[in-house]
Amino acid sequence: VICGKSGSGKSTLLRHFKTELTPAGNQSGKIFFCNKSLASVSQREQAQRIGFVMQNPDNQIVTDKVWHELAFGLESLGTDEETIRLRTAETASFFGMQNLFDARVDTLSGGQKQLLNLAAVMAMQPEVLILDEPTSRLDPIAAGEFLEAVKRINRELGTTVIIAEHRLEDVLAASNKAVVMAGGKIIIDEAPEKAAAMLAASGSEMFTSMPVAMRVYAELAADGIGQSFQCPIDVRSGRLYLSKIFEKKAPEITEIKEELEKPACINGGECLNTVSGGAGDIKSKSKTQAVQLRDVWFRYEKNGRDIIKDFSLDIYKGEFFAVIGANGTGKTTLLRLICGLAKPYRGAVRICEDSIAHICLLPQSPQTVFSENTLRKDLLRALDERERACQKASENRRSENTDALKSKEGRLLEITKLTDTEKLLDMHPYDLSGGEQQRAALAKLLVYEPDILLLDEPTKGIDNYFKQQLAEILHNLCQQGKTVVIVSHDTDFCAEHADRCAMIFDGRIMKISAPREFFSGNSFYTTAANRMSRHIFKNAVSVRDVVTLVRVNLQGEKLNDADLNGKTKYKSEIKNAGAAKKEQKQKNTSEMVKSRQEQKSNAEVSKTVPALITALALLLAASVPFLGIYLMNDRKYYIISFAVAVLAIVPFAVSFERRRPKTGEVMIIAVLTAIAVCGRAIFFMTPNFKPVSAIAIIAGAFLGPQAGFLVGALSGFVSDFFFGQGPWTPWQMCGFGAVGLIAGALGKSGLIMRRRAVLAAFGAVITFFVYGGIVDLWTLFGFYERPTLAAAAAVYGAAVPFNLVHAASSAVFLYFLAEPMGQKLERIKLKYGLGFAKGARL
Structure with a gap:
């Protein structure tokens, strides 16, 4: 692990x-x-x-x-x-x-x-x-x-x-x-036991991620309790460990009768109200309701099954409310109903007071929150939106937020420090790890200072250390009168930090109560601490609960002073943790050099065969016209031109394969080809107004001439399966490919300027002259038995209106698509280290 x-x-x-x-x-x-x-x-x-x-x-x-x-x-x-x-x-x-x-x-x-x-x-x-x-x-x-x-x-x-x-x-x-x-x-x-002991001895933050049994053992061992026993590693061994501690004397105190570390009420609110949660009347922490659901029914499709059924719930201002349940029971749908993304077909969802203007939802996929190419830009944009929202609010609302509108940079630094995202500001949000994306998305939501914060699986992908930081952030919000509603599978987090917990099954609330009462009554949806200690303690649901009850029951016992410090046992092991790795590194050095030499030799051999194929294809392409003149009496222009067009494509495909492209490069070319094919199909009602040439130009400009040719050629080949294959297909492939090739050559040399208007004009020109010139050759050779200058003039003259429309379409598509697609292609190249040539930048 x-x-x-x-x-x-x-x-x-x-x-x-x-x-x-x-x-x-x-x-x-x-x-x-x-x-x-x-x-x-x-x-x-x-x-x-x-x-x-x-x-x-x-x-x-x-x-x-x-x-x-x-x-x-x-x-x-x-x-x-x-x-x-x-x-x-x-x-x-x-x-x-x-x-x-x-x-x-x-x-x-x-x-x-x-x-x-x-x-x-x-x-x-x-x-x-x-x-x-x-x-x-x-x-x-x-x-x-x-x-x-x-x-x-x-x-x-x-x-x-x-x-x-x-x-x-x-x-x-x-x-x-x-x-x-x-x-x-x-x-x-x-080994797991030794690794945990080393983390505990060094005081590492990572020890908070160790199993509950290990953390209980470490805390009690520091007080000299049960240190002579073997450290438990899971719930089963943890139960045996607690049984040994109380083997001689059964505990007198077996339950915690009140919250030890949480205030009875939030912001001085009374605690006497009750809410109907479908499973009985539960005491709440405040009189002021933030969210109210009454007899709510919801389904996604008119004839589909009900996801939420006869659902009634009150959530109070300043409350930290947690919802758990199996996948597919309606937890995420509940959040969507609260924030207004979904509307019930029966019943009512009410957001009390003016909180409706300040509701934020963190979805399961945090990537959907981001809209800019760096986290810094995303947060600054959110700050701008927040400032504009405050300016449009009423005078009373503005006066409340005057002190909150700090300088953008100051507010940015404050939020990123709070969420531990300072080092991520200049990174693309999609390039972050799962846990980093969660923290970054939370930072963006905090910018808006929501009155109601809805979090869908907020602890997914983050370590236990940041979970504690997250809990502090959420509790601070609650102390400010904000309401926090989370949907989570993390029972330990909910048990330790929530004010109330609810379990949803089949679209209904089955149970709702305070965490200690809620989890101590469950067998499966409960915490590891509860499963480990329930044979001795009635309502311990966290490490803190178990340790507190053990200490309370054993406080009269004399502790062994020699056992008070349990943090020195593994110090020497920590020093020598990397000794074996150094020896292994030296052992592999010679093998690395030898392997690189073998790879270099194999690469040289692998280039020989494709090079011969390319040379042969070019030789055949040059020879076909002469063979046609002498063997076919100079009359088979149709066959000759078709053969030349096919053979002209071969070198580009072979050269691409010769350098052994990564799967990622093949995928990018395939995706761009699919976009071009779909675009040609979407605009089938508008003759010659198609995006294929524009996509080929974008591919060439940003990925290089080779990619530009392949995207263009493949787009022509694949799209003709829908529009009709024929002897014109190789000519279209050559035309689209040539457009991408030229764009790639000029982009690589830096001749394409960094303005999309210039690129659009360039695309129109090469579409008109290059694509039109190549494809019109097919018309000339395909419909005239003996091509002449007069026939060529007639063909090209008749094609001018069609080529103008095609050129205009390329200019339009390039103007609107080149910049966003180019930015994404550049980021993909950088992120995955793709071997495309360096292209233009807009």
Whole structure:
């Protein structure tokens, strides 16, 4: 298991274990797979022997049916049909997916989708399974089922499992080794128990991510309680640990009768009101209602099923309200109803007072919050919007916010320091890790100073250290009279910090109460601390609760002074944590040099065959006209021109393959081709007014001449499947490709100026003369038995209106598309280290 704070490099490290996923940047060192350099392992072999499961289950699914997804990897490897049938059936049985075999993927829950991703990877029988925070989007029950399947894979199939996780409660106990990362470096690489002890001894912030049993042991051991016992690593061993502590004397105090560290009321409000939550009357913390739902019913489709059913709830001003429940029970829909993104078809949702103007929602996918290409620009834009909103508000409202309108930079620094995002300001939000995106999105929402803050899975992807910071931020907001509503699968976070918790099932509230009462009564949706201590204590739901009750019951016992300091045991181990790595680094140096020499030799050999093919194609293209003159009596211009057009395309395709492009480069060309094809289809009603040439020019200008030609040529070829293939297709391919090629050549040389109006004019000119000139040749050769100058003049003259429309369309599309598409292409090139030539910039 690999653990560390958000942004410590866990995901980056895992992506280095598959060369196709390796991020761009300066690399050094060596990665070995089965005693062989990973760089020398073919992509096919890596796909088969190294499995990878990502954080978001929707990002990895590529087909529409479950059985299609199970078979997709095997089909891509060219496995025979009989083996595919056997493997998919066997895999479905192993993972208990027989009843879902023919189901549509979009009908599955989040847990089922993630299990499907795991099953699809395991169908290829990999030797190594890599998982990047696979349970971050799953509820506790689904997460437990998923991790149990991973344990079975390791235990029964002998597959090596490498998993990066923040939720270590169920993972650490099953692991053989724990790797702790900080600042992109491995600081600990030991057995789980030893790694935890080293973190505790060094006072590391990462110790807060260790399982509850370990944290309870460490706190009690510091007081000399139970230090002679072995450190527990999971809930089961934690129960035995507590049983041993109270083996001789049963505890007299077994429950906490009131909140120990939370104020009874917020802002001096009374605590005598009740709300109808569907499961009984619950005491609230304030008289003032912030949100009120009464008899609400909601469905997404007119004839679909009800997602929210007869739902009534009051949420109060200054309250920290938490909602838990399984995936698909209506939690996210509840937030959408509160903020007005969804409207009930029956019942009412009321936002009390003037809070309706200041409601902010942090969705599950924080990427949807961002709209600029750097976090700094995003936050400054949010500050501008907030300032304008305050200026438009009433005089009373403005007077309340006068002190809040600080200088933009000052406010920016204040918020980024609060959310620990100072170092991320100049980065693109999409380039951040999952946890960093959560913090950045929260920073943007805090800019608006909302009266009601709605958070959908706010702790997803963030480490326990920042969870404590997040809790402080949210409690500060509540103390200011703000209302916080969170939807979360993080039961420990809700138990420790929420004022009230509610459980939703099938669109209804099943239970609503204070955290201690709420979680102590549950068996599955409860905390690890409660499961660990419920056989001794009645309502302990957090580490603090368990430690407090143990201390209260043992406060009369004499502690052993020699055991008071439990932080010195592993200091020598911390010093020597990296000793073995130094020796391994020296051992691999000579092998690295040897491998690089072999790769250089193989690269030189790989260039020879494509070069010969290119030369042969060019020779044939030049020879065809002469062969036509002497062997066909100078009359087969149709056949000759067709052959020349086809052969002219070959060198560009071969040269692209010669440099062995990355999968990312192929994907970019495929996506741009798809955009061009779709654009040609969308504008089918407007003759010659198409975006294909514009897309080819953009590809050439920003990705280089090679990419420009391929995007143009492929767009012509693929789109003709819809508009009609024929002998004109190679000419269209050459025309579109030539436009992209010229744009790439001029862009590479810097001759295209950085103004979109100039690029638009340039695109119109080359579309008219280059594309029109090439495609009109087809008309000349295709309709005239013996082309003459008079025939050529007639053809080109008749084509002028059509070419003018086409040129105008290229100018229009370039003017509006070049700048945004160019910015995205430049960012993609930088982020993924793609080997395209440096193009123009607007």
